[in-house]
Amino acid sequence: MAGIELLRREGLEVVFPQGQTCCGQPAFNSGYSEEARAVARTQLALFPEPWPVVVPSGSCAAMMRRHYPELFAGEPDLAAVEALAGRVHELTEFLAGVLGVKLVDRGQPVRVTWHASCHALRELGIREEPKALLGQLANVELVGLARERECCGFGGTFAVRFPEISAAMVADKAADVAATGASELLSADCGCLLNIAGKLEQAGSAVRPRHLAEFLWERTR
Amino acid sequence: MTTLPANFRASSTAALADPQIRANFRRAMDGLMAKRAALFADPAEWRALRSLGTSIRRRTLANLPDLLERLEQRCRANGIAVHWAETTAEANAAVLSILRAHGATRVVKGKSMVSEEMHLNDFLEEHGVESLESDLGEYIVQLDHETPSHIIMPAIHKNGRQIARLFGEKIRGAQYTEDVDTLTGMARRILRRKFEEADAGLSGVNFAVAETGTLVLIENEGNGRMSTHVPPLHIALMGIEKVVERLEDVPPLLALLCRSATGQTITTYTNLISGPRGPHEKDGPREVHLVILDNGRSRIFLDPELRATLRCIRCGACMNHCPVYTRVGGHAYAAVYPGPIGKILTPQVEGVKARHELPHASSLCGACVEVCPVEIPITEILLRLRREASHREPGSTVLEAGEARDAWEDRIWALWRRVHASPRIYRLVSRLATRLRRLPPPRLGPLRAWTSVRTAPRPAPRSLHELARERGVPDA
Numbered sequence: 045m046a047g048i049e050l051l052r053r054e055g056l057e058v059v060f061p062q063g064q065t066c067c068g069q070p071a072f073n074s075g076y077s078e079e080a081r082a083v084a085r086t087q088l089a090l091f092p093e094p095w096p097v098v099v100p101s102g103s104c105a106a107m108m109r110r111h112y113p114e115l116f117a118g119e120p121d122l123a124a125v126e127a128l129a130g131r132v133h134e135l136t137e138f139l140a141g142v143l144g145v146k147l148v149d150r151g152q153p154v155r156v157t158w159h160a161s162c163h164a165l166r167e168l169g170i171r172e173e174p175k176a177l178l179g180q181l182a183n184v185e186l187v188g189l190a191r192e193r194e195c196c197g198f199g200g201t202f203a204v205r206f207p208e209i210s211a212a213m214v215a216d217k218a219a220d221v222a223a224t225g226a227s228e229l230l231s232a233d234c235g236c237l238l239n240i241a242g243k244l245e246q247a248g249s250a251v252r253p254r255h256l257a258e259f260l261w262e263r264t265r
Numbered sequence: 266m267t268t269l270p271a272n273f274r275a276s277s278t279a280a281l282a283d284p285q286i287r288a289n290f291r292r293a294m295d296g297l298m299a300k301r302a303a304l305f306a307d308p309a310e311w312r313a314l315r316s317l318g319t320s321i322r323r324r325t326l327a328n329l330p331d332l333l334e335r336l337e338q339r340c341r342a343n344g345i346a347v348h349w350a351e352t353t354a355e356a357n358a359a360v361l362s363i364l365r366a367h368g369a370t371r372v373v374k375g376k377s378m379v380s381e382e383m384h385l386n387d388f389l390e391e392h393g394v395e396s397l398e399s400d401l402g403e404y405i406v407q408l409d410h411e412t413p414s415h416i417i418m419p420a421i422h423k424n425g426r427q428i429a430r431l432f433g434e435k436i437r438g439a440q441y442t443e444d445v446d447t448l449t450g451m452a453r454r455i456l457r458r459k460f461e462e463a464d465a466g467l468s469g470v471n472f473a474v475a476e477t478g479t480l481v482l483i484e485n486e487g488n489g490r491m492s493t494h495v496p497p498l499h500i501a502l503m504g505i506e507k508v509v510e511r512l513e514d515v516p517p518l519l520a521l522l523c524r525s526a527t528g529q530t531i532t533t534y535t536n537l538i539s540g541p542r543g544p545h546e547k548d549g550p551r552e553v554h555l556v557i558l559d560n561g562r563s564r565i566f567l568d569p570e571l572r573a574t575l576r577c578i579r580c581g582a583c584m585n586h587c588p589v590y591t592r593v594g595g596h597a598y599a600a601v602y603p604g605p606i607g608k609i610l611t612p613q614v615e616g617v618k619a620r621h622e623l624p625h626a627s628s629l630c631g632a633c634v635e636v637c638p639v640e641i642p643i644t645e646i647l648l649r650l651r652r653e654a655s656h657r658e659p660g661s662t663v664l665e666a667g668e669a670r671d672a673w674e675d676r677i678w679a680l681w682r683r684v685h686a687s688p689r690i691y692r693l694v695s696r697l698a699t700r701l702r703r704l705p706p707p708r709l710g711p712l713r714a715w716t717s718v719r720t721a722p723r724p725a726p727r728s729l730h731e732l733a734r735e736r737g738v739p740d741a
Binding site: 048068076198210216238242243 | 274277278281287588589592593625626627628629630631632634635648651652653654655656674678679681682684685686687688691692714715716717718719720721722729730732733734736738739740741
């Protein structure tokens with residue numbers, strides 16, 4: 045909801061299609077294209093043209109923008125898919141790059157660290173936007189995370205198929221997070237957050253994992 | 266040392282439990298990443314060089330059959346005998362018959378991953394030929410009866426103390442020492458004598474130039490030059506993809522290779538071998554042979570998307586940057602080529618059923634793609650192989666395509682589809698999850714694996730769909 049609130053504050057009219065379910069990435073990444081297409085197809089008609097489609101998770105945004113055209117290659121609805129893919133924006137990129145939001149920090153001084161999600165970083169090329177948003181907040185100190193660009197070990201079905209490797213990756217990530225001394229870990233990918241949050245909580249860490257949108261909304265409302 | 270079982274799932278689990286493996290790889294990979302990054306500090310230069318390298322490799326592969334024929338002609342004109350091998354068995358037989366024709370029983374070897382594909386050392390030993398690795402890393406690995414754990418740094422899984430212990434145990438008359446210079450000196454003394462005594466030298470090939478019939482071989486120790494120049498007979502081994510068209514294609518590829526692999530601008534030795542010793546020359550081998558191995562590569566070549574696999578120049582940057590490789594190490598892959606390149610190459614050579622685990626053993630983070638100097642779309646190929654494993658694509662040339670289909674997995678995705686293709690069922694399921702959030706999560710199957718190292722995710726009290734409705738966000 046915080047993402048929606050941030051957009052509405054900028055004067056945008058936001059609709060939330062109640063028919064939305066999943067972008068189809070889990071099946072797509074598992075080699076089940078037909079199942080992925082069936083689900084993706086139910087999503088195609090939901091988002092009215094020509095409105096931008098803003099997605100608050102890098103991985104889902106990358107699926108819709110980058111992989112939908114591959115998934116529908118040779119299908120009759122490819123043109124519709126490409127039109128949709130072209131309208132997809134990841135939330136932080138939309139806030140910083142498209143809207144150019146101006147934020148006024150109303151929160152207490154806080155140290156935070158940032159986890160860049162692999163898909164936002166490498167499939168969508170989003171590097172500076174989230175940090176630029178955080179940089180606008182006067183009382184927020186952003187502490188660099190060691191090995192910031194290294195995967196947290198989620199990888200969707202990977203975490204289920206190879207739990208031990210995934211566990212080793214997220215344990216290292218949680219240790220790097222703890223070493224920053226930050227009190228909050230921010231990210232803009234729900235998959236990474238689910239993974240890292242689970243590990244931080246299990247490890248009894250005091251670091252609070254949060255979606256960037258929620259953090260921004262709470263501090264600036 | 267942990268002895269690892271021969272399949273990825275079991276061996277990666279065993280490797281993860283070995284703190285020595287974890288620590289050795291983490292330290293080594295962090296160092297390699299930093300060294301590489303320092304040499305590609307200018308993003309514009311990196312992009313330009315990379316795109317040049319990629320275009321060279323693309324052009325090469327577009328003309329591969331023709332270039333291989335030209336390479337053969339030019340090599341023959343230079344006095345290099347060329348032998349074609351479709352399988353590793355044929356390549357081994359070719360090497361053995363050359364050695365037998367010369368009565369050669371003592372061989373020194375420079376580093377060659379193709380020879381690892383052939384399991385050449387074992388084969389030669391079985392046939393009464395002593396084959397000694399002369400690359401220091403390969404020498405260490407051979408001394409401990411292991412296989413390389415990295416394609417560039419074969420003994421990277423060992424730290425200094427482990428190597429010191431190995432030398433102390435295995436080298437006759439050696440005193441235990443952890444002094445690197447003393448240890449290197451021990452290996453050097455043994456190898457110098459072996460170079461002198463050897464009947465033949467074997468080597469790999471980094472690039473073979475079709476236009477000139479030149480074999481390019483880079484290395485840092487000088488053992489490659491010794492292996493190829495001191496013995497009277499030199500046999501070079503290469504995969505069919507190692508050809509390039511022109512001599513001028515080599516410098517950009519070398520620049521990419523050295524920087525990506527070891528963070529060097531150039532290696533200590535760059536050998537350009539264009540034939541045996543000439544009539545008025547005082548050194549060099551009297552005969553040079555080139556064995557060109559296919560071993561499944563021509564099958565990969567047939568598919569326009571998968572063909573990119575053959576662009577690889579074997580720099581190892583993908584494994585250095587791979588979060589999975591860093592955790593499990595090279596041996597866990599139970600394959601000649603570990604890491605991301607191995608994950609796409611091995612299933613294509615050995616079959617997507619036989620090695621169905623490998624393409625899935627990736628979080629698709631894309632760190633490998635980001636650093637690949639020839640822009641191999643590794644994650645795209647991983648996805649393609651995941652698809653091909655369970656669903657053979659029309660006209661597919663992939664080995665064992667469709668044969669790894671699993672009935673249970675079919676059911677899971679059918680159920681997933683049913684829930685997510687119907688907004689009504691989806692909303693019902695998410696509503697149920699939020700209402701039952703206080704129940705302990707089922708500790709079954711995948712969730713058990715998840716919660717063994719993390720707390721279970723707890724659904725929010727209201728789903729986003731409900732919140733949006735409650736707060737007046739209109740439906741589309």
